[in-house]
Amino acid sequence: MPVQVTIIGLGQIGASIGQALAQHKASLWRVGIDKKVEVEREALKKDAVDRTEHNLPNAVKGARMVVLCLPISQVRETLEAIAPDLGDNAVVLDTSPVKSGTLEWARELLPQGRHYVGLVPAITPEALHDLRFGTEAAGPNLFAKGTFLITAPHGVPESALLLAMDFVRLLGAQPLLSDSVESDGLMAAVHLLPQLTAVSLLNATLGQPGWQEARKMAGRSYAIATSGVAYQDEVEALCMASLQDRANVVHALDVMIAAMRGLRDDIEKGNQDDVAERLESALHGRQRWLHERLTADWLEPPRSGVVDIPSFMERLLGSAIARKPSRK
Secondary structure, eight states: OOEEEEEEOOSHHHHHHHHHGGGGTTTEEEEEEOSSHHHHHHHHHTTSOSEEOSSHHHHHTTOSEEEEOSOGGGHHHHHHHHGGGOOTTOEEEEOOSOOHHHHHHHHHHSOTTOEEEEEEEOOOGGGTTOOOOGGGGOOTTTTTTOEEEEEOOTTOOHHHHHHHHHHHHHTTOEEEEOOHHHHHHHHIIIIIHHHHHHHHHHHHHTTSTTHHHHHHHOOHHHHHHHGGGTSSSOHHHHHHHHHHTHHHHHHHHHHHHHHHHHHHHHHHHTOHHHHHHHHHHHHHHHHHHHHHHHHOTTOOOOSSSSOOHHHHHHHHHTHHHHHSOOOO
8 A cells, every 4th residue: 555645835846756756656645735726736737746635634644754845934834733643653854945943843843753854955957047936847857966955853763864865866866964054054055145145136226226227128137136036935935044044144145245345346446357357267167067067976876776665665654763763
């Protein structure tokens, strides 16, 4: 009999996880829930779930694994809502970008014998320039050649951690163990800073003197540079994540401000060579990063080409988790 996996939030990440798991229907029964009924219907059409359930307690009843694919602003209330109905040894995975707060919520809210593991997904490089969002942007290969940072609080059983790692491999990605300090530092620089930079550019231009004419001329560069705040986190989620990851975000902003000040000073002084060097260094750096991201040479070869499904299912059923003591 297939084992139930419940996916809460059926946007790009949640629907893509469901689609990637479709090839394992013989083993997994995918239940999905979203705040919007129309999103649930679309997920069914796209074969991202086998069934939808619009009631949170009902959605997690019987689930051996629950995957939260939500803005961070919705994670705490969702953990509160599902905690009483989680079965013994159920594993909760969370894909929000900042982990320090979610780890604390999990410790506070999840009953004894229910296990939390944090995931931070990186999408396939082929989708980096796709400006679609939500279920429309979902696909079964969204995580191919990608990496998931995996963060677990102290005391989580080894089998729950191994289950999360194999789950990531089922999605076509590589798991990378991390702690919340490292994970949040990385995400401040590459996830939150681009969005906050877009916010700063918009606040520096919208409504400023000359904007009435400038708005008519703002083109591709302006649209691309400001797109980070339009196609990423919701405003409430971006605000919460920035404040929860405050120290890392402040450091990232300081580094950004210093880089902008250096460029500003060279331009003010008319230092053509220095300005050109900054521009060329940035362009070449981006080209190098994009090439590295596309080739993903850092990925380790699969251990055996596929995940050991019987072992994965044993852990998912909870028998292995129940046998092994928590790490001290």
